[in-house]
Amino acid sequence: MLVSINPKYTKITDDPFPAVTICNLNQAYKAKVQQFSIDSYEYTKTQMLCKREVNLTVADAIKDWSDLRDFIHEISQPCSKMLLKCKYAGVIFNCTELFRPIITDNGLCCTFNMIDPKFMFRDFNSKAYIYLNYNYPEGYVPVDWSSEAGYPNDLPEKFIPMKSVGTGESVGLGLILDVESEEYYCSASDSIGFKILLHNPLEVPNMHEIGLLLSAGLETKIRIQPEKVESEKYLRYINKNARKCLFENEKRLKMYIEYTQRNCGIECCVAEILEKCGCVPHYVPKFSGNETTCSMSAYKCAERTRIETMLIDNMRRDCSDVCLPSCNDLSYMPTLFSAPLILSGFQNDNIKANISNTYLEKNIAVVNIYFKDTIYRSQKNSDFIGITDFLCETL
Structure with missing residues (x-):
């Protein structure tokens, strides 16, 4: 090409x-965090989001992390501010x-x-x-x-x-x-x-x-x-492996309607995290809607796996090979x-x-x-x- x-x-x-x-x-808003007691679920979630030391006893007692998105929305600066x-x-x-x-x-x-x-x-x-x-x-x-x-x-x-x-x-x-x-x-x-x-x-x-x-x-x-x-348009008739790009209807993504290399890369990364860690990060859409949101104990696994998918020489799952560039992009x-x-x-x-x-x-x-x-x-x-x-x- x-x-x-x-x-x-x-x-x-x-x-x-x-x-x-x-x-x-x-x-997180300082005024809102100061209202949480140190042994509360809310305080523990805040410390996790801040990448600080967490009370593992309290963290392990949290069985459902699916509300983490709503929690972030509550403690963060709103767009109106x-x-x-x-x-x-x-x-x-x-x-x-x-x-x-x-x-x-x-x-x-x-x-x-x-x-x-x-x-x-x-x-x-x-x-x-x-x-x-x-x-x-x-x-x-x-x-x-x-x-x-x-x-x-x-x-x-x-x-x-x-x-x-x-x-x-x-x-x-x-x-x-x-x-x-x-x-x-x-x-x-x-x-x-x-x-x-x-x-x-x-x-x-x-x-x-x-x-x-x-x-x-x-x-x-x-x-x-x-x-x-x-x-x-006639490039559609050339093998995609030869032209090294994809038109928007040539690869169906599970989460996104339209194909782009970036959207495909997110799905590739999430699939790897789901396979290795048994959960998906709170900030990404879910494949079927019922996947487990990553807890505090799974956070390190998810973060390590995310970084591994970014490495070009990663032989386990090379997202750059799975997700070809878009033939039409902006x-x-x-x-x-x-x-x-x-x-x-x-x-x-x-x-x-x-x-x-x-x-x-x-x-x-x-x-x-x-x-x-x-x-x-x-x-x-x-x-x-x-x-x-x-x-x-x-x-």
Whole structure:
């Protein structure tokens, strides 16, 4: 298979704006944890999530860990507290309608422009998806989208995932975030701040491994460079092992409706954890809905197995071989630039709340995410020797 630059330009307005997921590194509100007694189940679960020493006697007494997702939702900073102001395409939105909560491998996060769960998961009615009762902005309708099929032909006037509308930060995504540093109990990293990831709307974000850090007290500009892979339709008739990629209907995933290499990789990892540890991590969908959620005693096994599946030379289950790249794919490469916030007059120009300069410097982050170019060229997959070339060679 030959990979070349597509001679035809792609407009950024033909594709969705990237899904944007943001997590506070804080894993639990200090005020909430202080209400738990040391020998309580709640305190023990919190210590496990914080990767701290745990009372094993109490942990072993917990027989059912299936409510861990709900527990994380209860003790974490809600999206309404993290997101103070949200603006997209020049329009100010209610942040809790633009973003929805999602449990990831980095705890509770807030995500924008992901495809609706009913178009992503096969078992989307599972109560594990805590954001199913999410309300979209008024007039917006969730629609199906994929890198291969694109948007449906009969699009409503307003829809999710939203398309890109133009270039520059004035029509991009603008956010003001509050880290609430005084409520920090434990961090998912060695710092105070946020993790952010720009990703395909079809994919659950891999926050722990590839999320980028955002610091409070800074204004950060994130310029987006899309990277798109397209494949000629006739490549379907070439053996998949020869072309080394998969079209979206060529491999049926158990948890996800649409095939992507990332979604396949999650399933491959979860299958290995289930086989070796007898459970699945709390932050991933379940194959059938009745699998056991990993307990404290199984956590080390699950984490060790997860890392093993990431190793390229792992001979037991090489997920990179099982999960070929998508023949049609869309990803977004960010470039970040940051500078300290100006303290004087900030609260008057941007948010109504009376925020002191000290609080601003320690807690507030401003983020602007935007495209810098209107058009770009995708990569095009085609056969190395076409029919015309083959006939010429035989003459």
